[in-house]
Amino acid sequence: xxxEASAHRRKKTIKFLLVHLAxxxxxxxxxxxxxxxxxxxxxxxxxxxxxxxxxxPVGATFEAYVRLLKETLFLRWLWNSLLITVATSFIxxxxxxxxxxxxxxxxxxxxxxxxxxxxxxxxxxxxxxILPLFLMIMKLxxxxxxxxxxxxxxxxxxxxxxxxxxxxxxxxxxxLEEAALVDGTSQLGAFYRxxxxxxxxxxxxxxxxxxxxxxxxxxxxxxxxFSAKQYTWTLGLFELQGQYITQWGMFAAGSxxxxxxxxxxxxxxxxxxxxxxxxxxxxx
Amino acid sequence: xxxxDALALLPVMLFLCxxxxxxxxxxxSTIILWEQEDAQVAPYIDxxxxxxxxxxxxxxxxxxxxxxxxxxxxxxxxxxxxxxVAPDLIMCPSDTAGLFAVSGFIRPVDGLIDASKYNKAVMxxxxxxxxxxxxxxxxxxxxxxFFNRKYAKTAPKDTDELFKFCATDAKAYKLDFCMAxxxxxxxxxxxxxxxxxxxxxxxxxxxxDTPAMRSAINFYLDLKFTKKYAPPECDYNCMDSxxxxxxxxxxxxxxxxxxxYQQHFKKDFGLGLIxxxxxxxxxxxxxxxxKYFMISSGVKPEKLGIIQKLMExxxxxxxxxxxxxxxxxxxALAEASKAPEITGTDVSRVSMEQISKGRPxxxxxxxxxxxxxxxxxxxxATSRKLSVEDATRKMQENAAEKIxxxxx
Numbered sequence: 167x168x169x170e171a172s173a174h175r176r177k178k179t180i181k182f183l184l185v186h187l188a189x190x191x192x193x194x195x196x197x198x199x200x201x202x203x204x205x206x207x208x209x210x211x212x213x214x215x216x217x218x219x220x221x222x223p224v225g226a227t228f229e230a231y232v233r234l235l236k237e238t239l240f241l242r243w244l245w246n247s248l249l250i251t252v253a254t255s256f257i258x259x260x261x262x263x264x265x266x267x268x269x270x271x272x273x274x275x276x277x278x279x280x281x282x283x284x285x286x287x288x289x290x291x292x293x294x295x296i297l298p299l300f301l302m303i304m305k306l307x308x309x310x311x312x313x314x315x316x317x318x319x320x321x322x323x324x325x326x327x328x329x330x331x332x333x334x335x336x337x338x339x340x341x342l343e344e345a346a347l348v349d350g351t352s353q354l355g356a357f358y359r360x361x362x363x364x365x366x367x368x369x370x371x372x373x374x375x376x377x378x379x380x381x382x383x384x385x386x387x388x389x390x391x392f393s394a395k396q397y398t399w400t401l402g403l404f405e406l407q408g409q410y411i412t413q414w415g416m417f418a419a420g421s422x423x424x425x426x427x428x429x430x431x432x433x434x435x436x437x438x439x440x441x442x443x444x445x446x447x448x449x450x
Numbered sequence: 451x452x453x454x455d456a457l458a459l460l461p462v463m464l465f466l467c468x469x470x471x472x473x474x475x476x477x478x479s480t481i482i483l484w485e486q487e488d489a490q491v492a493p494y495i496d497x498x499x500x501x502x503x504x505x506x507x508x509x510x511x512x513x514x515x516x517x518x519x520x521x522x523x524x525x526x527x528x529x530x531x532x533x534x535v536a537p538d539l540i541m542c543p544s545d546t547a548g549l550f551a552v553s554g555f556i557r558p559v560d561g562l563i564d565a566s567k568y569n570k571a572v573m574x575x576x577x578x579x580x581x582x583x584x585x586x587x588x589x590x591x592x593x594x595x596f597f598n599r600k601y602a603k604t605a606p607k608d609t610d611e612l613f614k615f616c617a618t619d620a621k622a623y624k625l626d627f628c629m630a631x632x633x634x635x636x637x638x639x640x641x642x643x644x645x646x647x648x649x650x651x652x653x654x655x656x657x658x659d660t661p662a663m664r665s666a667i668n669f670y671l672d673l674k675f676t677k678k679y680a681p682p683e684c685d686y687n688c689m690d691s692x693x694x695x696x697x698x699x700x701x702x703x704x705x706x707x708x709x710x711y712q713q714h715f716k717k718d719f720g721l722g723l724i725x726x727x728x729x730x731x732x733x734x735x736x737x738x739x740x741k742y743f744m745i746s747s748g749v750k751p752e753k754l755g756i757i758q759k760l761m762e763x764x765x766x767x768x769x770x771x772x773x774x775x776x777x778x779x780x781x782a783l784a785e786a787s788k789a790p791e792i793t794g795t796d797v798s799r800v801s802m803e804q805i806s807k808g809r810p811x812x813x814x815x816x817x818x819x820x821x822x823x824x825x826x827x828x829x830x831a832t833s834r835k836l837s838v839e840d841a842t843r844k845m846q847e848n849a850a851e852k853i854x855x856x857x858x
Contacts, residue, residue, distance in 0.1 A: 211714050213691040217626065237493070304535070392482070392516045408488025409520045409543070410686055410706055416489075 200425075207231065207418035214414040230415030231423070239394055240420060243402030248427060250312055250398060251380040254319040258376040259369055261320065262327030267357055269328065270335035271343075281332070284325040292385060295322060300389050314390050315398070319380045327372040334368035335361060370438040377431055381424075399424050478752045480512040481760065482537035486523040487741070488706055494776050495541075502763045511756055524549075527746075531555040536746040538753055539760075543591055544575045544584065544739040548815040551583045557747040559585055562758050568765075572782045575739040575810040583813070584742030585761045586782030588773060590705045593641055593736040594804050597720035601625070601699040605722020612700070612725045616679040620699055628679040630689035631702035633670055633832055636824035638702060641734030642666045644809065645727040649735075650824065654816045656853070658824060659846035667831050667838045669727075674832065683833070705801055708778035712797075721800050723807065738808035740782055774798065780805070819852035 201221050206214060208226040216223065234240050268274075269281060299318050308314030338361060346356040362369070384400040391397055394405060403420045406413040487495060492515075499513045516537070518526055524546050530536040536555065550556040558581040565573055568586050576584040595605050601623050606612035616628035632638045640650060646669070648662025673680040681688065693701040694714055702724060703711075712719050724734040743761050745754075763769070770786035773779055780801055781787050792798050811817070823845050831841035 211694045212710070213694055214687045215691040217692070217695060217697060388522075393514045394517070404519065405492060405517045406489040407519055408491070408706075409486055410704060411488040411490065411710060412687075413489045414687075 203418045203421050206414055207422050209415060212413050212415045214412070230419040234416045234419045234423075238402070238405065238416070239397070240399070240402060240423070242395060243397050243399040244424070246312070246396060247381060247398040247400070250315045250319065251377055253312070253316045254323070254380040255373050255376040257316065257320045258323050258327055259373050262324055262331050262372055263362065263365070263369060265324075266328045266331035266335055267361060269332045271340075281329075284328055287325045292322075296385060296389055299386060303390055309390060310392055310396050312396070315387065318386050318390060319383065322386075323376045323379050326375060330372050330375070331365065331368050334365055338364055366438045370435045374431065374435060378428060381428055478750060479510045479756070480514060481539060481753065481756060483513055483515045483539045483541065484518055484523055484527065484537045485515060485541040486518050486520045487541070490709065491777060492517065494773065498764055498769055502760055508759075513760070527555065528553070531746065531748065534748060536748050538746055538749045539757055540744050540746070541587060541741060542744070544742055544811055544813055545817060545821070547576055547583050547742065547744060548578055548813040549818055550744065551578055551581075551813075552815050554747055556583055556744045557749070558583055559745060562754070563761065567784060568782050569784050569787060571738055571805065571810050572740045576742055576813060578813045584744040585765060587741040587743060587765060588779040589740045589782045589787070590738060590780045590801060590805055591740050592738045592805055592808050593638065593702050593704050593724065594801065595722045595724045596693070596701045596703055596707070596711055597722060598693070598696060598699050598715060599718040599720045600696065602720065605720060606725045608726040608728045610728040613677065613679070615699070616677065620679070623699070625699055626692060626697040627681050628698065629700035629702075630681055630684055630692045630698045632684070632686045632689055633674070633680065634685060634825070634829050636821055636828055637737065639666060639670075639824065639828060641724050641736040641808075642669055642727070644735035645732045646730055647732060649809070650820050651812050651814065651817060654814045656816065656820050656823075656846060656849040658820065658849055659842045663842045663845070664838050667828065667841065670832050671834075671838070675834075705779060708797060709776070712778070721797060723800065723804050733807045736804065736808040737811040738805050739811040815856060816853050819849045819856060823849035823852060
């Protein structure tokens with residue numbers, strides 16, 4: 167019995183060690199590139215490459231951060247990105263949540279076809295959408311505007327969000343809504359009071375997807391925006407890159423700073439994401 | 451409930467965004483300028499553009515500057531020209547001008563500027579089929595020889611002197627390498643090719659499969675693998691880092707790097723001519739061009755007057771001198787080249803001397819095919835994946851093929 171127990175303990179310990187070794191390895195793989203970028207950002211003399219492999223280079227300085235904030239429009243680019251991204255995320259989630267509800271709960275002609283059509287738009291490579299988007303935005307007179315960017319981003323991430331939310335709504339029992347309807351609430355009231363609060367995890371996922379997609383997007387921004395004051399950070403950073411000389415220190419400093427908002431959004435929404443995993447696990 | 455409550459923010463968001471619409475870039479008083487300059491040049495460009503807009507007669511003029519990377523500028527300008535939404539003006543080196551001119555994307559500037567006011571060599575580099583296709587902003591864009599005074603007091607005059615330093619002093623200083631330059635980029639090969647008696651183009655015919663080209667590539671192989679004076683694999687960022695970290699004494703880089711190296715090395719900054727090749731007695735001849743304004747062929751006639759004034763202002767004597775002071779770029783304007791502020795410095799003297807040893811970069815569209823072909827096969831030859839003879843033969847064949855395709 168003792169032997170069995172100690173063998174079981176050993177097995178458990180080995181498993182524990184292996185799992186944690188794997189996790190540590192993945193953490194290193196994820197964190198190392200970030201540390202290298204940080205290292206470049208504090209390296210003196212705009213050097214991308216160094217023969218010195220230490221993470222804190224000789225003569226480390228935060229000058230690149232100071233110069234980035236003082237000499238470039240970086241804060242403006244960050245603000246532009248934030249405004250476009252937040253607006254895109256809210257609009258995207260608002261439209262997707264209501265559209266997905268209709269697809270999930272109502273019967274209407276073309277429902278199946280509509281869903282397949284939405285899915286098929288996801289098969290089109292982003293590059294192919296550039297020209298039609300460009301022409302539409304130009305015809306609308308929205309070139310070089312936030313609104314043009316928001317419209318472009320919102321519509322391009324909508325299908326994915328609708329599919330995610332529709333799938334989630336399907337798992338929510340209809341009896342909950344029916345009970346609310348019996349109590350006298352309207353269909354919209356049931357959606358607002360019952361479905362939306364229960365769908366927080368899926369809404370968070372959709373929001374995060376919209377947020378990260380819009381935050382990191384480059385191609386559409388490159389086509390729609392053309393004045394430095396309107397740039398998002400993705401375009402702005404490329405202002406630092408020239409034919410031969412790139413200000414790598416500032417480039418890396420910018421790359422470090424733009425991770426902060428995304429990190430904050432992820433940390434803030436993590437409670438919903440985790441609650442989503444445990445949703446429905448308790449009966450009663 | 452967070453998302454539900456957030457729906458209320460939507461009108462605010464949309465209101466904020468609707469306030470963001472800038473003035474339409476399509477009106478006659480707005481000039482769209484695309485450039486591909488290095489990052490540290492942007493503040494200078496903006497300051498000149500702002501000064502131009504502050505002139506009393508230019509109060510209503512708006513200039514929108516957009517930065518692209520070099521290759522992006524080329525492809526975007528082509529795409530935008532084909533779509534009929536090209537910018538009014540671009541600022542870039544002359545190497546793409548031939549392609550733009552032949553494709554009808556840019557218009558000649560004959561009649562818009564007085565070409566005699568500018569240096570002859572820099573105008574030659576932007577002349578094709580008897581027409582001038584751009585207004586020069588700077589003179590040079592040429593390669594030079596930089597050295598770290600901590601290791602060498604002066605630049606070596608010839609390769610014998612250079613190799614002597616590499617064999618003795620560089621070893622004594624325990625340098626990783628004696629010299630570094632971008633051996634994968636054909637732009638760096640051209641000065642050496644000239645020093646062995648060759649040149650990549652003769653009128654509009656590629657001349658790549660020549661004894662001179664073979665000698666130049668063998669010279670590279672010798673530096674990399676036999677003498678080990680240069681790193682076996684090293685691109686622009688690698689050579690730049692090695693030099694800045696003091697791990698190599700010499701570097702070959704362009705005039706665009708002068709101000710950066712001056713700031714970095716301060717009193718240890720050294721500038722000289724690319725050393726003469728002792729075996730041939732010939733000086734390396736870097737390609738000389740400059741940066742140019744080019745006018746889109748689709749520009750509205752009512753904008754031409756403003757563009758003409760802008761180009762004249764940008765390249766006037768005062769701004770050309772300021773450009774040298776801030777960016778160490780030689781003036782394209784002949785009058786400014788003679789100014790004491792320009793002639794009185796060591797940097798300009800050496801730079802001018804290097805230009806005198808250089809040759810104008812050909813504007814012929816065929817150069818595009820030569821660059822692409824040379825880049826591919828130079829890489830294969832210098833990484834020993836292909837023999838030098840095979841590489842030069844294929845370089846020539848490939849360039850000829852590309853030119854045939856272009857002319858179809």
